[in-house]
Amino acid sequence: MKSIGVIVGSLLMLFLGASAEGQTLVIEVGKVYASPDAKPLSAATILIRDGKIAAIGRHIAVPTDVNILRCAQCAAFAGFWNTHVHFMEPKWGDAAKLPAGQLSNQLREMLTRSGFATVVDTGSDPHATTALRQRIESGEVTGPRIYTAGLPLFPPNALPYYVRDLPPELLSSLPQPKTPAEAAEAVQRNIAAGGDISKLFTGSIVAPNQIVPMPVDIAHAAVTTAHSHHQLVFSHATNLPGVQVALSAGVDVLAHAPEVTDGLSDDLLRQMTQHRMTVIPTLKLFSKDSNIGTIRERMKHFHDMGGALMFGTDTGFLIDYDVGEEYRQLELAGFSPKDVLAMLTTVPARRFGVDRQEGRVEVGMNGDLTVLGGDPIALGSRAMTDVRYTIRRGKVVYDASATP
Numbered sequence: 001m002k003s004i005g006v007i008v009g010s011l012l013m014l015f016l017g018a019s020a021e022g023q024t025l026v027i028e029v030g031k032v033y034a035s036p037d038a039k040p041l042s043a044a045t046i047l048i049r050d051g052k053i054a055a056i057g058r059h060i061a062v063p064t065d066v067n068i069l070r071c072a073q074c075a076a077f078a079g080f081w082n083t084h085v086h087f088m089e090p091k092w093g094d095a096a097k098l099p100a101g102q103l104s105n106q107l108r109e110m111l112t113r114s115g116f117a118t119v120v121d122t123g124s125d126p127h128a129t130t131a132l133r134q135r136i137e138s139g140e141v142t143g144p145r146i147y148t149a150g151l152p153l154f155p156p157n158a159l160p161y162y163v164r165d166l167p168p169e170l171l172s173s174l175p176q177p178k179t180p181a182e183a184a185e186a187v188q189r190n191i192a193a194g195g196d197i198s199k200l201f202t203g204s205i206v207a208p209n210q211i212v213p214m215p216v217d218i219a220h221a222a223v224t225t226a227h228s229h230h231q232l233v234f235s236h237a238t239n240l241p242g243v244q245v246a247l248s249a250g251v252d253v254l255a256h257a258p259e260v261t262d263g264l265s266d267d268l269l270r271q272m273t274q275h276r277m278t279v280i281p282t283l284k285l286f287s288k289d290s291n292i293g294t295i296r297e298r299m300k301h302f303h304d305m306g307g308a309l310m311f312g313t314d315t316g317f318l319i320d321y322d323v324g325e326e327y328r329q330l331e332l333a334g335f336s337p338k339d340v341l342a343m344l345t346t347v348p349a350r351r352f353g354v355d356r357q358e359g360r361v362e363v364g365m366n367g368d369l370t371v372l373g374g375d376p377i378a379l380g381s382r383a384m385t386d387v388r389y390t391i392r393r394g395k396v397v398y399d400a401s402a403t404p
């Protein structure tokens with residue numbers, strides 16, 4: 001017998017007009033931006049077939065018997081990425097068994113209602129997260145594309161103070177490699193468990209004012225192993241020594257702006273750009289810190305020097321899912337709506353090496369779209385919270401008009 005959750009999940013998919021393989025979805029909107037810098041196409045139609053964008057234009061032939069979404073004042077962008085989330089709240093622990101409808105609702109509240117078609121989980125129990133992902137990919141659960149780091153690696157005997165509330169069995173499984181060989185093994189275990197990226201704590205906050213750096217040889221072994229499997233390495237660096245370890249080890253992405261800003265000189269920011277290091281600002285996380293102004297200024301300066309930034313919020317660690325504060329902080333830092341849209345679309349697609357399939361709205365690309373109720377390039381970054389539809393591979397994974 002089907003559980004109520006499975007039935008609710010199936011009804012929800014029916015209700016949202018799921019367009020999986022072999023199906024067609026048509027979207028008619030006021031503006032379509034191929035990329036944040038492109039001139040928008042007005043009053044345009046986008047046709048998605050078999051999960052890919054098949055046509056975009058003003059006068060394209062549209063089949064009559066298909067699902068058509070119409071919104072004359074809306075603006076469509078490539079599907080948004082949130083490159084820093086976690087599936088670590090207790091409600092994800094039974095992702096293999098929970099009713100599909102419940103998981104779909106949880107994913108909508110946390111992610112797809114904010115426009116995220118793709119998310120990067122930078123640390124969680126890989127068994128739960130890969131089960132969740134598998135159920136999304138099979139079409140049983142409605143949600144975003146998930147990349148996951150599995151379990152992060154920590155310096156020896158230096159777990160962050162704020163993870164001590166995790167369930168004891170998860171806490172005892174957190175890798176704290178003591179040698180380069182152990183670090184390589186920990187990365188390989190994550191890859192075997194389904195991990196797509198690696199995450200290192202190159203600066204671990206063991207107490208509010210005490211930060212322990214990861215030994216460089218351990219970080220380097222982890223990075224070398226991950227890179228040999230063509231995986232990106234993210235790091236939580238925290239402060240100057242943590243950034244220096246990340247630079248020496250060859251880390252690709254800082255999962256946060258370094259929150260301790262002492263020593264974050266222009267020279268250091270230049271080294272980061274020269275190493276092609278990408279940074280996820282996560283400004284909301286630091287918005288109550290006394291040095292938030294300096295953090296914002298350093299991120300804007302890094303960007304002005306040519307440094308790449310990706311959008312991320314640490315949602316899932318932060319259990320308030322509202323992303324408006326992140327947009328507000330990015331605006332206060334001086335980023336234009338186009339800058340922020342690039343952080344949400346083109347930059348992460350390029351960093352993850354999928355820019356031939358994603359990050360832009362063009363024929364042949366994956367049918368991932370975020371449709372907003374107004375144009376943030378005209379209205380400001382805060383309009384990015386007005387999400388009307390989130391579409392992944394031609395399937396509507398969030399519809400504001402169908403959501404209570």
Ligand SMILES: [Zn+2]
Nearest residue numbers: 086122314317
């Ligand atoms: Zn995090």
